[in-house]
Amino acid sequence: MMRDTRIRRLPMALSALVALALAVLPLPTVLDAFRPDFLVLVVFYWCIESPRAGGLSLAFFSGLALDVIHGVVLGQHALALTLMGAWATHLRLRIRVFSMLSQCLVVFALLAGYQFVLFWVDGATGNPVTAFGRWLAPVIGALLWPVIIGIMGKVHER
Amino acid sequence: MVAFRSTDASGRVTGLLFRCVLYSLLALALIIVDKRYAHLVKIRQFLSVVAYPVQVAVASPFEGWHWFRDSVTTRDALRADKTKLEAELRVAQFRLQRYEALEAETVRLRALRDNTAGVTDRFVIGEVMNVDLDAFRERVLVDKGAGDGVYVGQAVLDSGGVFGQVARVGQLTSEVILVSDAAHAIPVQINRNGLRTVAVGTGDTNRLKLPYLPTSADVIAGDLLVTSGLGGGFPAGYPVGTIAEVKRDPAQSLADVDVKPAAALDRSKELLFVWLKPQAAELLPPVKDKPVPKK
Numbered sequence: 001m002m003r004d005t006r007i008r009r010l011p012m013a014l015s016a017l018v019a020l021a022l023a024v025l026p027l028p029t030v031l032d033a034f035r036p037d038f039l040v041l042v043v044f045y046w047c048i049e050s051p052r053a054g055g056l057s058l059a060f061f062s063g064l065a066l067d068v069i070h071g072v073v074l075g076q077h078a079l080a081l082t083l084m085g086a087w088a089t090h091l092r093l094r095i096r097v098f099s100m101l102s103q104c105l106v107v108f109a110l111l112a113g114y115q116f117v118l119f120w121v122d123g124a125t126g127n128p129v130t131a132f133g134r135w136l137a138p139v140i141g142a143l144l145w146p147v148i149i150g151i152m153g154k155v156h157e158r
Numbered sequence: 159m160v161a162f163r164s165t166d167a168s169g170r171v172t173g174l175l176f177r178c179v180l181y182s183l184l185a186l187a188l189i190i191v192d193k194r195y196a197h198l199v200k201i202r203q204f205l206s207v208v209a210y211p212v213q214v215a216v217a218s219p220f221e222g223w224h225w226f227r228d229s230v231t232t233r234d235a236l237r238a239d240k241t242k243l244e245a246e247l248r249v250a251q252f253r254l255q256r257y258e259a260l261e262a263e264t265v266r267l268r269a270l271r272d273n274t275a276g277v278t279d280r281f282v283i284g285e286v287m288n289v290d291l292d293a294f295r296e297r298v299l300v301d302k303g304a305g306d307g308v309y310v311g312q313a314v315l316d317s318g319g320v321f322g323q324v325a326r327v328g329q330l331t332s333e334v335i336l337v338s339d340a341a342h343a344i345p346v347q348i349n350r351n352g353l354r355t356v357a358v359g360t361g362d363t364n365r366l367k368l369p370y371l372p373t374s375a376d377v378i379a380g381d382l383l384v385t386s387g388l389g390g391g392f393p394a395g396y397p398v399g400t401i402a403e404v405k406r407d408p409a410q411s412l413a414d415v416d417v418k419p420a421a422a423l424d425r426s427k428e429l430l431f432v433w434l435k436p437q438a439a440e441l442l443p444p445v446k447d448k449p450v451p452k453k
Binding site: 070073 | 174175177178181182184185186187188189191192193198201202205206208209212213215216217220288289290291292293294295297299325326333340341361363424
């Protein structure tokens with residue numbers, strides 16, 4: 001069992017690192033607002049597919065990395081990602097048997113919840129971002145979910 | 159509670175709810191400590207060093223492409239560039255001739271007025287790193303940090319004018335908040351008549367606004383806005399922008415003034431970090447009847 005866990009940790013860390021890089025990859029200003037939360041999707045994937053390998057710890061520390069890299073108040077993304085990661089883990093048995101459409105809808109709810117926690121912390125710490133564009137990321141992320149599953153499934157099998 | 163438990167293959171039961179609450183409380187504590195107290199500054203500086211490799215890795219392909227493009231420029235292009243630069247240099251040198259005399263005069267006049275704001279002491283050039291920080295905040299990451307003496311609140315300029323100020327400092331990098339960020343405001347005055355006000359960012363890279371001018375204020379489209387140096391954060395007299403549009407609604411007491419920023423906020427690659435002279439008076443030959451404050 002120990003070996004089993006250790007094998008899963010490496011692709012987990014690597015995929016999180018790649019997703020983190022995608023989060024800061026320079027994009028044209030027009031596309032920037034449409035950037036989905038790659039790291040969040042990857043964390044959801046690991047929470048759903050192998051919760052035993054420490055999906056929640058991954059969620060917390062990925063969130064912390066996002067805080068540092070985005071330069072926002074420390075703990076903001078960590079809180080949002082922990083809460084939604086826990087929810088995803090809780091729902092994982094149901095999500096696995098859902099059709100792709102229902103999966104996308106659940107992921108949309110999770111992403112919207114994630115965005116809402118960010119929105120709330122932004123407001124509570126005194127620098128609200130009220131631009132409507134921030135609510136686009138959950139939609140795009142949910143649409144991308146099948147692609148993420150496909151890629152991550154390949155990574156997972158290795 | 160059963161639903162919140164996941165069982166290990168080894169039969170060990172791990173509480174999802176417990177871990178979720180634990181991590182959430184930890185995150186909340188971090189948020190509160192980071193917001194209220196300054197204890198986390200050192201930790202953040204350290205964490206930014208950890209994040210540095212990722213940022214460099216993301217930026218490096220773009221840097222590599224630039225380097226490649228630079229190294230395969232043809233001789234003709236280089237020669238054309240050289241001719242153009244030489245012409246520009248001549249103009250610049252011509253303008254510079256009077257600059258030193260003018261600067262000395264400014265220092266003297268400022269000291270007479272006991273105005274400490276405003277004379278730049280030294281500067282360091284930083285380069286914008288090719289990473290996107292946040293789509294909805296106007297910030298950039300620059301490759302100069304606490305190690306280079308950069309401090310929070312430091313003024314940052316580009317070749318066109320005022321770019322922004324340092325919002326956060328890491329060991330190797332720093333985050334610059336642009337004048338166009340919705341959370342940024344800068345004390346300015348209109349160059350034509352000296353009218354002082356505050357220019358506030360809008361969140362739109364190409365627009366600032368002056369929200370605190372009365373409808374009757376003497377401001378017209380095309381006016382140059384320069385820093386007033388009040389507040390001590392920015393050196394005085396640097397261009398911030400030009401008035402793009404003034405909308406006066408007789409029903410409102412305040413005018414609606416749009417400003418086009420002078421700095422190339424979305425294009426500049428090289429930025430100047432500016433250190434202000436602590437006391438303009440200290441630069442003057444010591445005056446006998448007025449003691450110069452010593453640290």
